[in-house]
Amino acid sequence: MGTRCSRPFRWRRGGGWTEPVLTRDFFDRPVLEVAPELIGATLLVDGVGGEIVEVEAYDESDPASHSFRGPTPRNLAMFGPSGHAYLYKIYGIHFCLNFVCEPGSAILIRALRPTAGFDAMHQRRGGVVDKQLCSGPGKLAEALGLDLTQNGLALDEAPFQLLAATAPREVATGLRIGITKGVETPWRFVERGSAYLSKPLK
DNA sequence: AGAGTGATCTGCT
DNA sequence: GCAGATCACTCTT
Numbered sequence: 001m002g003t004r005c006s007r008p009f010r011w012r013r014g015g016g017w018t019e020p021v022l023t024r025d026f027f028d029r030p031v032l033e034v035a036p037e038l039i040g041a042t043l044l045v046d047g048v049g050g051e052i053v054e055v056e057a058y059d060e061s062d063p064a065s066h067s068f069r070g071p072t073p074r075n076l077a078m079f080g081p082s083g084h085a086y087l088y089k090i091y092g093i094h095f096c097l098n099f100v101c102e103p104g105s106a107i108l109i110r111a112l113r114p115t116a117g118f119d120a121m122h123q124r125r126g127g128v129v130d131k132q133l134c135s136g137p138g139k140l141a142e143a144l145g146l147d148l149t150q151n152g153l154a155l156d157e158a159p160f161q162l163l164a165a166t167a168p169r170e171v172a173t174g175l176r177i178g179i180t181k182g183v184e185t186p187w188r189f190v191e192r193g194s195a196y197l198s199k200p201l202k
Numbered sequence: 203a204g205a206g207t208g209a210t211c212t213g214c215t
Numbered sequence: 216g217c218a219g220a221t222c223a224c225t226c227t228t
Contacts, residue, residue, distance in 0.1 A: 056223070058223070064223070065223085066223075069211085069212095072210080072211075073210085074209085074210065074211085088209095088210095088223085089208085089209065089210090090209090090222060090223070090224060091206080091207055091208075091209090091222065091224055091225085092206085092207040092208030092209060092222095093206080093207055093208080093224075093225080094207095094224050094225070096223060096224080098223085108223055110223085136224070136225070137223070137224070138224045138225060139224090139225075176223070177223075177224095178222085178223055178224065179222095179223060180221090180222085198224095
């Protein structure tokens with residue numbers, strides 16, 4: 001195991017501030033530690049994306065989690081190495097992006113504040129305002145051009161780029177969205193006051 | 203509040 | 216092997 005990065009941080013290199021990449025070790029921890037630290041991080045896919053403002057945590061002890069009943073063909077990436085992507089198709093139409101943490105656990109990326117690649121995002125999403133480009137897991141996947149092609153790929157390699165937050169964000173927690181089991185478990189993490197959330201906090 | 207959408211999983215034969 | 220329910224969603228009414 002390498003050095004563990006427990007907090008977003010910045011370092012000085014080459015005369016300017018550089019945002020460090022979140023390494024695989026960053027994700028090799030309990031989801032509840034990792035999830036709040038992702039708020040404010042920048043997610044890019046082929047240079048397109050923005051700042052993470054909303055995530056949800058899922059783990060093996062959690063009846064709402066795909067991993068609750070053990071590995072299946074669909075959820076196999078959740079039991080693979082940490083720091084990799086788990087993508088799945090939902091309702092026959094949409095795709096959802098997760099970051100794998102400890103085995104059987106992952107973090108659903110639910111919303112971004114778009115910062116890069118607006119042309120590509122608008123083209124893929126078709127005539128919505130900026131605030132609605134990535135305000136939901138399915139929307140975000142569509143805007144970034146994600147599908148099952150990226151399932152199982154490492155997050156510290158192309159096409160992904162993951163940059164730690166340059167400054168701390170105020171993180172609020174609440175109930176997860178759209179589930180019917182584990183509904184009372186407050187494992188939704190959002191940037192407080194963000195205008196880019198999928199839904200208001202509850 | 204309801205429709206659309208089709209893969210996936212469960213629990214039976 | 217098959218039928219039926221479910222689904223970490225989105226868009227429109």
